[in-house]
Amino acid sequence: MEDLAHKQNRNQMWILMISGLVSLVVLLSSRLLAYGQLFSAISLISMAFNVVCSYFFYQFFDFLGNKLGIQFRMRGLKFFFEFVKLIVAIFCAASIQFYYISKPLLRQNYDPNHLLLILGISFPAAAIARIIFELRQAKEVAIQSKLAQAEAQYNLLETQMQPHFLFNSLNVLSELIYVDPDLACSVTQQLADLYREILTNSKQKFSNLGSEISILKKYIQIQKIRFGDRIRFKCDVGAEYYDISVPSLILQTLVENAIKHGISPRQGGGDIELTVTPNADSVFDKRGPMYEICVSNTGELYKDGGKKSTGGTGLQNTKDRLDLFYGRSHGFRIHSDDKKTYVEFKVPAEPEGEGKKRS
Numbered sequence: 001m002e003d004l005a006h007k008q009n010r011n012q013m014w015i016l017m018i019s020g021l022v023s024l025v026v027l028l029s030s031r032l033l034a035y036g037q038l039f040s041a042i043s044l045i046s047m048a049f050n051v052v053c054s055y056f057f058y059q060f061f062d063f064l065g066n067k068l069g070i071q072f073r074m075r076g077l078k079f080f081f082e083f084v085k086l087i088v089a090i091f092c093a094a095s096i097q098f099y100y101i102s103k104p105l106l107r108q109n110y111d112p113n114h115l116l117l118i119l120g121i122s123f124p125a126a127a128i129a130r131i132i133f134e135l136r137q138a139k140e141v142a143i144q145s146k147l148a149q150a151e152a153q154y155n156l157l158e159t160q161m162q163p164h165f166l167f168n169s170l171n172v173l174s175e176l177i178y179v180d181p182d183l184a185c186s187v188t189q190q191l192a193d194l195y196r197e198i199l200t201n202s203k204q205k206f207s208n209l210g211s212e213i214s215i216l217k218k219y220i221q222i223q224k225i226r227f228g229d230r231i232r233f234k235c236d237v238g239a240e241y242y243d244i245s246v247p248s249l250i251l252q253t254l255v256e257n258a259i260k261h262g263i264s265p266r267q268g269g270g271d272i273e274l275t276v277t278p279n280a281d282s283v284f285d286k287r288g289p290m291y292e293i294c295v296s297n298t299g300e301l302y303k304d305g306g307k308k309s310t311g312g313t314g315l316q317n318t319k320d321r322l323d324l325f326y327g328r329s330h331g332f333r334i335h336s337d338d339k340k341t342y343v344e345f346k347v348p349a350e351p352e353g354e355g356k357k358r359s
Contacts, residue, residue, distance in 0.1 A: 012063050019056040026052055027100060034105045046101045050093050057089035075137075082136075083129040090125060175226065187225055194218045201248045205325070209276065210242030212251045216274070219252050223259060230269025231259065241276045244291055244349050247321050254295040254343050257315045262299035262341055270299030279346050290329075294344045302334055302341040315343070 026049040033042050062085060072078045102108040173191070176184040197215055201207045213235060220233045233255075255272060263270045272295070279290040315334075322330040322345055332345040 012059060015059050016056065016063060019052060019059060023049065023053045023056050030101050030105060039106060042101065042105055046097055049101060050097045053093035053096060054090045057092045058085055061085040061089060079129065079133045082133045083125065086125050086129045183225065187222060190218070190222055194222065198249060198252070204248055206245045207248045208242060209237070209244040209246055212246055212249070213237060215249070216251045216255055219255065227263065227269060231263055232269070232271045234271065234273045237274060237276045241291065244276070244347065246293070246347055247325055250318055250321070251295065253318050258295060258297035262297040266299040270297055272297045290346045290348055292344060292346050294342055296340045296342045298340050301336040303336070
């Protein structure tokens with residue numbers, strides 16, 4: 001899940017840059033109009049400058065307050081803070097407008113009551129501040145509601161995912177108990193160790209790729225007891241990628257899906273391969289470099305629109321979790337060529353927000 005506060009600060013930076021640039025363009029335009037003796041146009045552009053510059057200063061003071069961590073719990077203090085920011089912003093903009101447009105271009109003299117005139121707009125400013133205050137209160141409530149909804153959805157996906165793995169593991173044991181009781185005991189111990197590690201990772205939204213690969217290799221070893229040489233696994237991931245953060249247990253879920261839908265139906269089994277490559281399209285991504293993770297398998301090929309179009313609970317949960325963490329930027333997709341089925345998605349090197357805790 002992207003940190004909403006970080007996103008809001010980033011958006012506010014863009015607002016500051018754009019409004020500041022517009023203010024500068026309007027100011028320079030007034031200078032150009034002065035050369036043509038278009039003083040009536042300068043008067044109009046002076047008012048426009050006042051409005052745009054007031055907006056710039058208000059956003060600047062708001063951004064500064066957020067950076068300094070100035071927050072109030074009482075509604076009255078919150079409203080007063082909005083009012084002060086607005087009044088000071090209007091005063092700064094009016095002062096700049098006078099000294100850089102009205103005085104040098106329109107030959108206007110300084111009004112001793114300039115400050116009083118600024119204070120005279122305190123009543124409409126208070127009304128505007130009230131509107132801004134109410135809008136921000138509503139936005140805060142909406143953000144908190146969105147966060148609570150996302151957290152509840154994440155918890156639901158987690159409760160679905162863990163039993164899903166456990167049930168599949170018990171199926172392995174049930175087949176071995178009658179065939180080879182000693183081997184069943186050994187597998188039970190391996191499952192206990194693996195599930196303990198899975199529970200540790202599942203307590204965090206994210207873990208590093210190296211830890212996920214460790215779980216994946218142990219999982220494959222257990223599945224080899226069931227399928228033998230029908231499963232051939234290749235992990236083509238360099239150690240330099242082991243610190244990449246990924247959603248916990250996402251690789252195990254994808255490999256489990258590949259075994260169930262690709263390897264298991266074929267008598268000859270198939271190959272499963274995990275690859276990680278830098279994403280060339282992410283050079284200018286605002287979050288930094290992105291990495292493409294791919295789990296491919298031979299065997300039964302994926303057919304879009306067929307009965308396996310959703311890939312079952314595990315694959316759907318994977319997509320839902322990626323949606324929660326990365327929005328639409330993960331690029332999750334399933335496709336096949338003549339030989340393999342590919343499940344691909346993109347992740348940043350470090351997740352934003354609360355997910356930065358890693359194992």
